[in-house]
Amino acid sequence: MPIDDYEILESIGSGSYGECRKIRRRRDGRLLVWKEMEYGAMTETEKQMLVSEVNLLRELRHRHIVRYHDRLIDRQRYVLYIIMEFCEGGDLSAIIGQHKREHRAIDESFVWKMCVQLASALQVCHTRSKNGRGAVLHRDLKPANIFLDSNRNAKLGDFGLARVLNPDNAFARTFVGTPYYMSPEQVNYLTYNEKSDIWSLGCLLYELCALRPPFIATNQKELAVKISKGVFQRIPQQYSEELNDLIKLLLQVDEFRRPSIDQVLDHPVVQRRGAEYL
Numbered sequence: 547m548p549i550d551d552y553e554i555l556e557s558i559g560s561g562s563y564g565e566c567r568k569i570r571r572r573r574d575g576r577l578l579v580w581k582e583m584e585y586g587a588m589t590e591t592e593k594q595m596l597v598s599e600v601n602l603l604r605e606l607r608h609r610h611i612v613r614y615h616d617r618l619i620d621r622q623r624y625v626l627y628i629i630m631e632f633c634e635g636g637d638l639s640a641i642i643g644q645h646k647r648e649h650r651a652i653d654e655s656f657v658w659k660m661c662v663q664l665a666s667a668l669q670v671c672h673t674r675s676k677n678g679r680g681a682v683l684h685r686d687l688k689p690a691n692i693f694l695d696s697n698r699n700a701k702l703g704d705f706g707l708a709r710v711l712n713p714d715n716a717f718a719r720t721f722v723g724t725p726y727y728m729s730p731e732q733v734n735y736l737t738y739n740e741k742s743d744i745w746s747l748g749c750l751l752y753e754l755c756a757l758r759p760p761f762i763a764t765n766q767k768e769l770a771v772k773i774s775k776g777v778f779q780r781i782p783q784q785y786s787e788e789l790n791d792l793i794k795l796l797l798q799v800d801e802f803r804r805p806s807i808d809q810v811l812d813h814p815v816v817q818r819r820g821a822e823y824l
């Protein structure tokens with residue numbers, strides 16, 4: 547049984563699709579993770595969606611996107627296992643939480659590193675959808691879905707699976723938890739496009755500096771108003787004017803004034819401050 551090719555280690559947590567466990571590949575001792583998904587209750591359409599989503603994951607090969615390795619199907623128990631690279635450094639949400647608790651700012655150089663590495667991961671996603679090679683899944687750019695490898699390099703997680711597995715409440719899924727990173731265009735008429743990812747990137751860089759999102763509120767309605775207005779405090783004084791300017795550029799309410807991912811990566815300051823991390 548292929549499942550015997552792996553030794554099951556501890557659980558890392560559970561997402562909206564199921565359990566995520568650390569595993570060791572027996573043949574070479576390599577640490578990986580698998581995500582368990584029960585498909586027993588799925589309709590034929592949902593199963594087809596899952597198959598196409600997994601096929602997309604397989605195609606998205608990039609050093610800053612979590613690598614898909616394999617998939618196993620347990621037909622007796624109707625469970626699909628997606629096997630992926632294990633990111634030893636954990637997720638950005640935990641890192642932000644740690645810095646917040648210790649009242650310790652995140653180094654500006656790390657913020658630039660995340661900026662260029664995640665922008666290059668997004669560029670792969672955006673370029674694909676432009677080439678019409680399948681509407682690439684929109685990667686949910688939020689701290690909990692960004693992992694680090696043992697060298698603290700960014701790895702964009704596999705949000706797409708969660709969306710596929712809850713197609714009915716895809717709308718609700720967007721609203722599970724507070725959508726701090728939702729863009730003005732999404733808030734107003736729930737459209738989502740590449741420029742929404744640029745907005746999310748801006749929110750992420752802001753949160754790495756301020757250790758909180760740019761827009762916070764106690765309820766969704768108030769949050770939506772703040773996001774639509776797009777007024778936010780400058781990142782803490784210790785961060786450079788050029789980082790502050792870049793974040794302001796990404797957090798423009800008018801999506802047409804927001805740069806494309808290519809323009810972000812071609813930005814002279816991003817080139818200068820980020821080149822060493824690519």
Ligand SMILES: CN(C)CCCNS(=O)(=O)c1cccc(Nc2nc(OCC3CCCCC3)c3[nH]cnc3n2)c1
Pocket residue numbers: 558559560561562566579612630631632633634635636637693703
């Ligand atoms: C330096 N140390 C402090 C860091 C300790 C680090 N702790 S840790 O226990 O190993 C740890 C913590 C979190 C992540 C990871 N690595 C990881 N997580 C994934 O998904 C997490 C899952 C997503 C859905 C919801 C539940 C969690 C992955 N998906 C593909 N590859 C993945 N790799 C490791």
